[in-house]
Amino acid sequence: xxxxxxxxxxxxxxxxxxxxxxxxxxxxxxxxxxxxxxxxxxxxxxxxxxxxxxxxxxxxxxxxxxxxxxxxxxxxxxxxxxxxxxxxxxxxxxxxxxxxxxxxxxxxxxxxxxxxxxxxxxxxxxxxxxxxxxxxxxxxxxxxxxxxxxxxxxxxxxxxxxxxxxxxxxxxxxxxxxxxxxxxxxxxxxxxxxxxxxxxxxxxxxxxxxxxxxxxxxxxxxxxxxxxxxxxxxxxxxxxxxxxxxxxxxxxxxxxxxxxxxxxxxxxxxxxxxxxxxxxxxxxxxxxxxxxxxxxxxxxxxxxxxxxxxxxxxxxxxxxxxxxxxxxxxxxxxxxxxxxxxxxxxxxxxxxxxxxxxxxxxxxxxxxxxxxxxxxxxxxxxxxxxxxxxxxxxxxxxxxxxxxxxxxxxxxxxxxxxxxxx
Numbered sequence: 001x002x003x004x005x006x007x008x009x010x011x012x013x014x015x016x017x018x019x020x021x022x023x024x025x026x027x028x029x030x031x032x033x034x035x036x037x038x039x040x041x042x043x044x045x046x047x048x049x050x051x052x053x054x055x056x057x058x059x060x061x062x063x064x065x066x067x068x069x070x071x072x073x074x075x076x077x078x079x080x081x082x083x084x085x086x087x088x089x090x091x092x093x094x095x096x097x098x099x100x101x102x103x104x105x106x107x108x109x110x111x112x113x114x115x116x117x118x119x120x121x122x123x124x125x126x127x128x129x130x131x132x133x134x135x136x137x138x139x140x141x142x143x144x145x146x147x148x149x150x151x152x153x154x155x156x157x158x159x160x161x162x163x164x165x166x167x168x169x170x171x172x173x174x175x176x177x178x179x180x181x182x183x184x185x186x187x188x189x190x191x192x193x194x195x196x197x198x199x200x201x202x203x204x205x206x207x208x209x210x211x212x213x214x215x216x217x218x219x220x221x222x223x224x225x226x227x228x229x230x231x232x233x234x235x236x237x238x239x240x241x242x243x244x245x246x247x248x249x250x251x252x253x254x255x256x257x258x259x260x261x262x263x264x265x266x267x268x269x270x271x272x273x274x275x276x277x278x279x280x281x282x283x284x285x286x287x288x289x290x291x292x293x294x295x296x297x298x299x300x301x302x303x304x305x306x307x308x309x310x311x312x313x314x315x316x317x318x319x320x321x322x323x324x325x326x327x328x329x330x331x332x333x334x335x336x337x338x339x340x341x342x343x344x345x346x347x348x349x350x351x352x353x354x355x356x357x358x359x360x361x362x363x364x365x366x367x368x369x370x371x372x373x374x375x376x377x378x379x380x381x382x383x384x385x386x387x388x389x390x391x392x393x394x395x396x397x398x399x400x401x402x403x404x405x406x407x408x409x410x411x412x413x414x415x416x417x418x419x420x421x422x
Contacts, residue, residue, distance in 0.1 A: 034231065036238040048185070050227070052111075052154035060114060061151075063158045067107045078102055080117040081110055088141040100138050100205075109159050111142075111151060118146045121159050124203075125168055132198050135163060137173035138205065140182075156186040160215075160223040169217045170194055174210035188213040246273070284352060297346055297357040304361075304403050305339060310395045314364055316340050332374045333367045358407045365404070368396045 055061035066074040082101045086094050100106055101122055110120035119142035127133045137159075142151045163169065170193075175183050180190075192199065192214045204212075222229060242248050251270040254263060265271060265278060283289065304311050317338050319326040330336065342360050351357040372393045 030232060033235040033239060036235045036242065037231065049150040049154035049157060051149040052151045053224075053227075055113065055149075056154075062112055063155075064110050064112060065107055065162065066110060068102045068104045077110055077117060078108060081108055081120045081122070084117065084119060084143055085122070085139045085141050088144070089139065092139075097139070106138065109155065109162065111155055111158075113146070118143050119151060119155060121155060123159070125166075126203065132170055132194060133168045134170035134172055134194070134199060135159075135168045136204055137171060140173070140179075152182060153186065157223040157226065160217055163217045164219060164223070169219070170199075171215040171217065172199055172204065173213055174205070174207045175213050176207070176210050180211060180213070183213050183215075186215065188215040190214075246270075290349070290352065293351070293354055294346065294349075296354060297351055300357075300361075300403065301339070301343060301346060304399065305343075307399075307402070310399045310402070311339060313392055313395055314339050314368070314399070328375075329371050332371045335363065336367055337364045339364070358404070361404055362400075362407070365396045365400050369393060 052061060064077070066077045068075065068078060078101050082097055085092070085097050085101065089097070101108065103124075106122055106124045108120050108122045111118050120139075121137055122139040124136045124138065125133070126136065140152075140155070142155065159171075163171065171188070172192075172194075173183065173188070175188070190211055190213055192212065193216050194214060199214075238248075249270065254268060256263065265276065265281065305315070313321065315321070315338065317340070318329045318336060321338075322329070337360050342357070342364070345351060345360070346357065351360075372390050376390075
């Protein structure tokens with residue numbers, strides 16, 4: 001990252017800045033590592049500031065630190081920034097904006113695209129003897145026309161980079177409800193990671209209906225190259241996984257001849273290498289063992305069905321029980337299941353293991369809760385009741401607590417959710 005992308009005013013203190021170096025593999029090793037991303041496909045890492053970063057590399061966009069030092073160019077930049085802030089924050093008094101932007105104790109980091117300012121952050125640095133150095137973000141705006149190019153994320157990353165170079169390791173800001181999401185995505189939290197006496201020193205500007213948020217600057221992270229670093233970390237993880245497992249190996253599928261229902265497991269490529277033996281399968285499918293598994297599963301199913309107060313909503317497919325919501329339900333839930341279908345599978349001998357049966361019961365409950373959460377999210381703006389208070393959600397939770405608590409351990413699944421009842 002060239003220092004040309006973040007330009008200090010000529011007479012700005014701290015113009016000679018130390019670099020924050022991140023130890024990364026050389027280019028050859030990086031290219032070798034990145035090959036593992038193709039061999040082990042996964043969801044891509046979202047590049048929030050990708051477009052802005054490309055424009056920096058092409059010389060279209062750069063960033064400058066300016067403040068009211070009486071110089072014409074800086075004053076002109078601050079006037080343009082003040083105007084953007086006034087437009088983007090219409091409820092903020094214009095005289096208040098003017099006073100802070102032009103106050104010589106405040107600085108502003110501005111983005112300049114094709115010679116035109118597109119936004120910026122106005123902030124005040126605090127250095128007090130005996131206290132941790134910090135920065136208060138007062139305004140953070142991007143023009144409406146440029147809000148989809150990742151400029152907001154790049155702007156914050158540039159500020160973090162400046163903080164690293166100038167030894168300001170804490171960012172504080174009061175965010176209103178509309179801005180909390182943005183600051184959370186930039187690494188801010190409502191939990192203040194500073195001692196109260198270090199930030200409550202009588203200078204922070206408090207705003208009604210706003211939440212104080214904090215972000216600690218990491219001195220090792222290269223914020224301007226964060227996406228590349230994440231990709232390398234993921235590639236390194238895949239490389240290690242390849243060394244420890246055969247999960248990356250893909251075997252040919254099994255061709256089943258028409259009319260034939262059985263498969264010679266000994267000829268399935270990779271199965272024996274994975275530890276499978278025909279002896280274990282024969283033991284599992286032994287008549288006495290299958291009868292014991294059936295009886296155990298059927299006993300649990302009957303106990304659930306007999307408890308009609310909580311099981312009634314799950315006794316048949318949603319298309320029959322709730323035809324009015326069937327279409328929206330199937331749009332959210334891709335693999336529906338119900339107690340009648342589970343009973344039919346049980347009688348057909350589908351559940352050759354206890355784990356298969358328990359997994360379907362858990363899926364039935366999770367499907368219900370997933371759909372209700374989706375409906376709650378859609379109705380939240382309309383003031384709908386919380387999903388946890390929905391009678392159907394309560395029944396699903398009760399069924400889970402009374403009959404399935406602890407069964408996830410049988411499946412080898414631990415801490416699958418943060419809900420202790422699941």
